Amino acid sequence: MSKQGILFVLTGPSGVGKGTVLAEVCKQKELYLSTSATTREPRPGEQDGVQYYFLTREQFEQKVAENGFLEHAEFSGNCYGTPAEPVDAQLDAGHDVMLEIEVQGAMQVHQMRPDAVRIFIAPPSFAELERRLTGRGTEDADAVRRRLETAKHELTLAKEFDYIVVNNTVEQATADVLAILRAENCRAAQVEIK
Numbered sequence: 001m002s003k004q005g006i007l008f009v010l011t012g013p014s015g016v017g018k019g020t021v022l023a024e025v026c027k028q029k030e031l032y033l034s035t036s037a038t039t040r041e042p043r044p045g046e047q048d049g050v051q052y053y054f055l056t057r058e059q060f061e062q063k064v065a066e067n068g069f070l071e072h073a074e075f076s077g078n079c080y081g082t083p084a085e086p087v088d089a090q091l092d093a094g095h096d097v098m099l100e101i102e103v104q105g106a107m108q109v110h111q112m113r114p115d116a117v118r119i120f121i122a123p124p125s126f127a128e129l130e131r132r133l134t135g136r137g138t139e140d141a142d143a144v145r146r147r148l149e150t151a152k153h154e155l156t157l158a159k160e161f162d163y164i165v166v167n168n169t170v171e172q173a174t175a176d177v178l179a180i181l182r183a184e185n186c187r188a189a190q191v192e193i194k
């Protein structure tokens with residue numbers, strides 16, 4: 001049987017810097033990034049099929065009913081889900097896959113795919129998380145408040161994950177994530193030798 005790819009999950013509270021760190025990681029490591037579906041409205045500049053597949057709630061629910069998602073969750077009033085088929089196709093082709101998703105979904109992946117390697121990105125402090133989320137300027141004050149409320153609970157779950165990376169600087173967090181990816185690839189290679 002040919003080698004399967006490794007499924008990686010990058011999670012953590014909204015605004016912690018998952019997307020920023022992942023963009024740097026992808027400059028140095030070949031990874032298939034899953035494109036999620038969401039019912040959230042596109043932000044200025046976001047395009048359907050690029051950042052997300054933007055679905056109506058009915059379309060999203062239809063895909064849930066068809067078992068089309070590897071995981072899905074409601075977050076801050078909107079639905080988000082990982083389309084299963086492209087992820088499986090990439091893993092079967094031997095390519096490593098990365099999901100960048102929120103914490104409830106990441107917990108589901110553990111149940112569905114116990115082999116997945118899950119990395120929790122944590123902020124250096126709660127005050128810094130608040131600064132980053134507010135500073136990004138993509139949500140109004142009410143949405144920022146809701147996301148921070150959710151973050152308080154999400155941070156208590158960090159210890160459930162395989163690795164915790166504190167995103168102090170983007171450079172250091174990128175190096176830490178790359179080291180994890182390398183280590184997990186070495187582990188997979190050893191399993192094959194046996």
Ligand SMILES: Nc1ncnc2c1ncn2[C@@H]1O[C@H](COP(=O)(O)OP(=O)(O)OP(=O)(O)O)[C@@H](O)[C@H]1O
Pocket residue numbers: 012013014015016017018019020021132133135136167168169170
């Ligand atoms: N190490 C860092 N130091 C300072 N600012 C950072 C750092 N990492 C990310 N940021 C900034 O924090 C903001 C949020 O980052 P980003 O959008 O990557 O977060 P996210 O976790 O992907 O959020 P979401 O889950 O909502 O998609 C951005 O403005 C980004 O430039």
Ligand SMILES: Nc1nc2c(ncn2[C@@H]2O[C@H](COP(=O)(O)O)[C@@H](O)[C@H]2O)c(=O)[nH]1
Pocket residue numbers: 012013014018036037040071072073075080081082083100101102103104105106
């Ligand atoms: N459970 C899932 N969470 C997802 C997915 N795609 C993205 N996300 C996460 O949702 C929040 C909010 O995203 P935003 O784009 O509105 O800021 C963030 O933490 C994303 O990582 C998914 O498929 N499933």
